[in-house]
Amino acid sequence: MTATDSAAATAAFLARDQVLATAFSQAATAASGGDLAAARSQADKLQQAVSQLREAIVRDELAGAGDWWQLAAKLGVHPQQAYEDWSDLAADRTPPAAQRPDCAVVLTAGLAAAHDPHTEYGIDIDDLDASHSLHAEPGVQRIRQAAERLADDIWIYVTLPGDFEGAEGDPVAGEDVIEQWTSVVITPDELTWLRQMLALNASEDERWAELDE
Numbered sequence: 001m002t003a004t005d006s007a008a009a010t011a012a013f014l015a016r017d018q019v020l021a022t023a024f025s026q027a028a029t030a031a032s033g034g035d036l037a038a039a040r041s042q043a044d045k046l047q048q049a050v051s052q053l054r055e056a057i058v059r060d061e062l063a064g065a066g067d068w069w070q071l072a073a074k075l076g077v078h079p080q081q082a083y084e085d086w087s088d089l090a091a092d093r094t095p096p097a098a099q100r101p102d103c104a105v106v107l108t109a110g111l112a113a114a115h116d117p118h119t120e121y122g123i124d125i126d127d128l129d130a131s132h133s134l135h136a137e138p139g140v141q142r143i144r145q146a147a148e149r150l151a152d153d154i155w156i157y158v159t160l161p162g163d164f165e166g167a168e169g170d171p172v173a174g175e176d177v178i179e180q181w182t183s184v185v186i187t188p189d190e191l192t193w194l195r196q197m198l199a200l201n202a203s204e205d206e207r208w209a210e211l212d213e
Contacts (some may be wrong), residue, residue, distance in 0.1 A: 010053070019045050020049050023042045023049065069100070079184055103186070103187070104182060105158050105159065105160060108121040111152060115155075117155045117157055123194065127197075128194070134190075139181050143156065143178060
C-alpha cells in the first residue's frame, strides 16, 4: 500500500467500459420485446461490469490506504476481513497482525464435545463486551455460523501472541482444536481488559502450582 489520492483505476475503467452505460437499457429493451435470452445476456454483462468497477474502486482505495485499518474503515469491515477479501489486489500483502503487532491476538476455536479449552488459549471470547471488534472478526463469524448451521456447541478463546502461550499454545487443527489463527482488534485499547485477565489467570495458575508442590 502506498499513500496516494489517485483514482486512476476507477477512471480508467469508466473511460474504456461502456457496458454500464448501455447494458441496462439494452436488457430492458430486449425484455420488453420478449427476447429474454438477450435480456439475460445483457444483465450478465452488467453484473460483470459492476464487479469490475467495484474491484477498480477498491484498487484505488488500496492505493490511498496506509494500512488495512484505513481500507477497512472505508469499506465498513474488520481489518482482517479487508485483508482476506482484497490482499490479492494489494502491492503490500503484509497481514494486519504484522502491520500492527500492538493489535494482534491469537484465537483458538474448538468443539465443546471434542476439544478441551486449555488455559494457554486465553479467555472465552464471550466474556468480552458485545461491542468488542473481535465479535466481527471474520474467522470468529465463520465458525459461529458453521456451528449454528450444524447445531454444534463451540468455544472460542483469545490470547496475546508470545507471552501467554505455553505448552498447549500450538494445537493441531482438526485434532486438538477446530482451528487456531492470528488476527487483530481495531484499537490497542481493546486489549487492556484482556491483558489484565490473562495476567490474573497466570498469577492464579502460579499460586495453584505452588500449593501443589
